[in-house]
Amino acid sequence: MNHSSGRASASICDHGGRWLHGFAINIGPQSSFMAELWGCRTGLQLASDLRISHLVLKMDSLLAAQMIQARKAGDGLASVLLSDIFHLLNSFKVCTVQHTLREGNSATDFMASIGQNLTQGTTFFPNPPVGIGSILHGDSIGTLFLMT
Structure with missing residues (x-):
């Protein structure tokens, strides 16, 4: 998620870090908190559509x-997004929610950088x-990268 632009993004990978799917969203001018919720809801819906049963949801908020x-x-609006998120969580056998530092979730920042030039809406990336x-x-493998 990009903290200054109202753009959210995520990638869905298997336990070995192999790409399954990803997306970037431009929701217009919003807070980083709202962008995080939009990204979470979209990512959960995508993971559900992909029939993923065990999910670790890593969020930097x-x-x-x-x-x-x-x-x-x-x-x-946060209550609407959270309600959707709570409903989507029920579609997984196991879903663990974890807070992670931005530096430990570089793929999301990489996707957010791609999303910088997107028009409003959602773009899906079935291929990495x-x-x-x-x-x-x-x-x-847990490598931390310094963010600039």
Whole structure:
């Protein structure tokens, strides 16, 4: 998720860091919290559509991760997104929600950089974008990268 632009993104990988699918979203001017919720909802829907049964959801927004873990409703549009997220969580046998530092989830930042030039809406990436392979591998083994 890009913290300044209202753009959200994610990649879905298997336990070995191999690409399954990804997306980037431009939701217009929104807070980083709202972009995180939009990205979470879209990622959960995509994972459900892919019939993934066991999921680890890594989020770099501590507040969003805590609200989802506690099943705590928000206000306004956040409450609608959280309600959708709570409903989607039921489609998985196991779904673990984890807070992660941005530096440990470089694939999401890579996807967000791709999303910088997207028009409003969602773009799906069934194939991995060029250049993400080594980033996915680094994320899967826990490599931290300094973010600029």
